[in-house]
Amino acid sequence: MTSGFPKTSPPEGVTEAEWRDWRWQMRARVRDAAALEGFADPVADERLAIEQLAQRFHFVITPYYAALMDPQDPDCPIRRQVVPRSAELQDPAGLADPLDEVAHSPVKNVIRVYPDRIAFCVNNECALYCRFCLRKRMVGEPGWAMKQRELETALAWIRRTPEIRDVLLTGGDPLVFSDDKLAWLLGELRSIPHVEIVRLGTRLPVTLPFRITDDLCRLLERHHPIWLNTHFNHPRELTAEAAEACDRLSRAGIPLGNQSVLMRGINDDPDTMRALCEGLVRMRVRPYYCYQAQLLEGTAHFRVPVEEGLALFRSLRGRTSGFAIPQYVLDTPYGKVPLQHPFFRGREGDDVIVESFDGRLWREPNPR
Numbered sequence: 001m002t003s004g005f006p007k008t009s010p011p012e013g014v015t016e017a018e019w020r021d022w023r024w025q026m027r028a029r030v031r032d033a034a035a036l037e038g039f040a041d042p043v044a045d046e047r048l049a050i051e052q053l054a055q056r057f058h059f060v061i062t063p064y065y066a067a068l069m070d071p072q073d074p075d076c077p078i079r080r081q082v083v084p085r086s087a088e089l090q091d092p093a094g095l096a097d098p099l100d101e102v103a104h105s106p107v108k109n110v111i112r113v114y115p116d117r118i119a120f121c122v123n124n125e126c127a128l129y130c131r132f133c134l135r136k137r138m139v140g141e142p143g144w145a146m147k148q149r150e151l152e153t154a155l156a157w158i159r160r161t162p163e164i165r166d167v168l169l170t171g172g173d174p175l176v177f178s179d180d181k182l183a184w185l186l187g188e189l190r191s192i193p194h195v196e197i198v199r200l201g202t203r204l205p206v207t208l209p210f211r212i213t214d215d216l217c218r219l220l221e222r223h224h225p226i227w228l229n230t231h232f233n234h235p236r237e238l239t240a241e242a243a244e245a246c247d248r249l250s251r252a253g254i255p256l257g258n259q260s261v262l263m264r265g266i267n268d269d270p271d272t273m274r275a276l277c278e279g280l281v282r283m284r285v286r287p288y289y290c291y292q293a294q295l296l297e298g299t300a301h302f303r304v305p306v307e308e309g310l311a312l313f314r315s316l317r318g319r320t321s322g323f324a325i326p327q328y329v330l331d332t333p334y335g336k337v338p339l340q341h342p343f344f345r346g347r348e349g350d351d352v353i354v355e356s357f358d359g360r361l362w363r364e365p366n367p368r
Helices: 022-027 044-052 148-159 179-190 214-221 240-251 270-282 306-316
Strands: 117-121 166-170 197-201 226-230 256-262 286-292 327-332 335-338 344-348 351-355 361-365
Touching (some): 117 148, 179 197, 214 240, 270 306, 306 327, 306 344, 327 351, 327 361
Parallel strands (some): 117 166, 166 197, 286 327
Antiparallel strands (some): 327 335
């Protein structure tokens, strides 16, 4: 299963047992420029941005993921996803909450856009902090943490809302929870008769694959039907360790999907996207969605004009397996909209116009 994918190696002074211990990885995370020097040579702009953004957009990387970076190239597609750059301060149009999630929250950290399903942000912690994170307003911020009583309040809301049949556990990242806490949460959800499906939204198969232990997979297997979507953005993230984690999940009967984000300089060319998607299929992970980058604060340097995204995915059609091509979508306060006819209505100046599932029009700023 892992053949053909590169394997990472622990840095000098770290044993193989430590390297593969997910708790060690969490304790040893890179949190400042000095620690980053163990994996890369930070350029002046990176050092300045780490300092300037310390109190605004947090900076944390697992040693495993840091080992995937090119130590000499600041434009490395892995490095750009996780190391701050001063461009994050040059986005006057960016919004803290572009999907208006707070307004869609009947109780803390429960987001309801659709009648029958919710996103339940069960915590505000991740293994690492992506520079393009949709919820950077909350990740690592104490005010967004979920206390036990707040989780119980959210569960009580789900119990008294019988329309909810599908619950997505997200965050933060639900797999940062201990096995015991995750087992409690899944058990509570499984005790609610109208909850048919539980989904996990997690980047840990990408950023900390050692978290996907045999014990975790046995725990998840007890609470089927469980579905899991992860988040690979670039072929360099397709390692032997990631393949091993995905294989464990698949063998536990969990269908796997991938949700990537289209980002300039990371995966916005056909060769890179095709290599990513075909590699995912080899791992038995279905490329599900590729998101247009949101109008999110600090991310203008990542955004791609929608027409370029449309051309990219059209170029893949007929040149790879159909199920290896994800659906290109724009997330809006009205829900996810496929960027294709008839939902994509065209461009007006610097905006693109799309139509939601229930017929509402959304205007997304997206300069060419």
